[in-house]
Amino acid sequence: MKYVTEYRDAALVKNVIEEIRRTVTRPWTLMEICGGQTHAIVRHGIDQLLPPEIELVHGPGCPVCVTPLELIDKALAIASQPNVIFCSYGDMLRVPGSGRDLFSVKAQGGDVRVVYSPLDAVALAEKNPDKQVVFFAIGFETTAPPNVMSVLQAQRLGLKNYSVLVSHVRVPPAMKAILGSPHNRVQGFLLAGHVNAVMGYHEYPPFLEEFQIPMVVTGFEPLDIVQGILMTVQLLEAGKIEIGNAYSRAVTFEGLKPAQDTIHKVFMECDRTWRGIGEIPMSGWCLRPEFDEFNAEKRFNVGDIHTKESPLCIAGQILQGLKKPHDCPAFGKECTTENPLGATMVSSEGACAAYYKYGR
Amino acid sequence: MCLGVPGKIVETYKKDGLHMAKVDFGGIFREACLDYVPEAKVGEYCIIHVGFAISLLSETEALETLELLRQIGAIEEELGTELT
């Protein structure tokens, strides 16, 4: 497969790792914020191959994991209603709410459907005019352009039975929260390549000023990841506070202007609670009031939601990179992929699931 | 948060007002929306995420990067054994 196979070339990857080995003179702690990168690192065993001086810490880069419990419970309430077709990306189905998940709702007769693309949900709304179709619009910046297009498309087609339940989160505020925390150990940042493909990386120069740490736009194949690590380590060793781009085939400084414009047309920044972390101000995106008619939270009266998180789950500390999955007393015992207590065990990109699956 | 896969555009068309493409992922075909990368042409590659193109892949950049990475090992070989 073009643009994939070349970036899995074992010889090239080994070369780059050798170069990392030659470059490091002292320990460095790097964070990769994207769940997809965490998954790739653990799946290919990249962390095993790196020199011991490099520690990789996993950030809260999985939108499935960080979707607030309250929103999951709202999703479950809406999906349970008769006459609703509830559409979602696959990985959300297993995320535990307060006591149940979308699978449970499906088993009780709820019409819950997995879709690959939000446009598939719009198509369902067209085909089923007598039903309410609700799409669970989660994601980081990467998924925002597709999610908002579904709203605009529903508007264009004059659909009255389509709405979205929005739970979008943004990377820059999360990075600020992590880097600004008194417990922060992160010295270099691997930026989430596909978030940057959409948003560019023009938002980051102020961070260099404020936090004085280098950042490198990084992709997802093994060669991309080790290249990102190499660039970061080179900057750190040279004492350079800069932004690098190790994913230049897909990412430009400006990013995709049409996508950014469309996002801002439909979404506005708002406060967002990150599951396990807490509220990070202005870290989310919500529908603008002019799109109220497509806002599932306004269309459905989901009443008082009382959330209940498992007391054992330390996902919050894992998401902030303060602890590793092995540090959790419930890891592999009460909390497994079949019986997840928290979101980081549910999502295939969650750090706990990745460790449980690949690295126990 | 970003399962994005490279795919080759084999056909473009309009559907319901959207700029769409038939994309080849290596023998598997799927429809994707090109509204965010309108300049993409047949024969070019995009990163596709949940049925949308989110980047037009630059062959030039790709080749340059690969060449750079190939050089890393080569230079060390030329210079001889470890320098410590």
Add this chain to the structure above:
Amino acid sequence: MSESTINIEGAVCAPPLTHNEQIVMGHGAGGRMSHQLIQKAFMSAFDNPALRAGDDAARIESNLHANLAISTDAHVVFPLFFPGGDIGKLAVCGTVNDVAMLGAKPLYLTAGFILEEGLSMETLKQVVASMKSAADEAGVQIVAGDTKVVQKGKADGLYITTAGVGVVREGVTISGANAKAGDAVILSGSIGDHGIAVLAARGELGFQSSLQSDVAPLNHLIDAMMNASSNVHVLRDPTRGGLATTLNEIAAQSNVGILLNEETLPVHPEVAAACEMLGFDPLYVANEGKLVTMVAREDAEKVLSAMRATKYGEGAVIIGEVTAEPRGRVLLKTALGSTRIVDMLAGEMLPRIC
């Protein structure tokens, strides 16, 4: 009102329709309609002495002094017809294979049908013809059956349950508990074909593929393998849950470790492409015409050659070895040289966005 002549003698009660085009509740009632259905749809296709006898159970004459292998399966695939096969072929091959994986010669199958009201007769005929064809290829007879009809909406068209009986080869004990450290792990061909072909056929995720299901009867392949070596320790077909789940089961049963070599795993490029797109791992995708075997190291090449010379074994390849440690664990050596765990499939495999 004109003069009307009421002709009482002409009155006749309208006879019921014969319902030749589709299944209706009457076909499951056990009366004449049921008998006609059984005769037309099943008996004429499967035809053999046991069925012709017409009793409640098949009487099988036997002077064998041997161990039996017995297996049962339920088949609920949707859609009923997919590229490379259908529910009928799946049903026969699935049970033939389960019996054969014990090192047994499959002989007789039973088939129970749960038909949904409204199923077209034509569809049923096609499924039955497919079963007969698969049974002929495998060399087995379908000697007993049952039919029930359920209301519309209760059976996805058609469900089939099968049971199979076979005779274990003399002196042979093939079992998931018999893997020995040092054994070679051999896979008969590419993984993930069936799962992706069916997913494409379902259409819910909107992708198109030319992939065919690999559904096939593997008993002749196993015969060839067992003729080549008496040191075949384990045979299993990795169906739902994929190769990864099957290997984990064997590792647990035998209390051994298994080390796979990522570079040797055979994956069809289209399967790889679909998995990349959806975020799946081919190790977890279903197969219906593949087997994995653990064979004493010294016989590995012999068995491999025998497989490659047999239909359904042409793509056979050694993919790893059985190890003493870590017990009950399956590990994979990646193309980069690192090692990672290969776990069982947890729940359902879901497309991901992350």
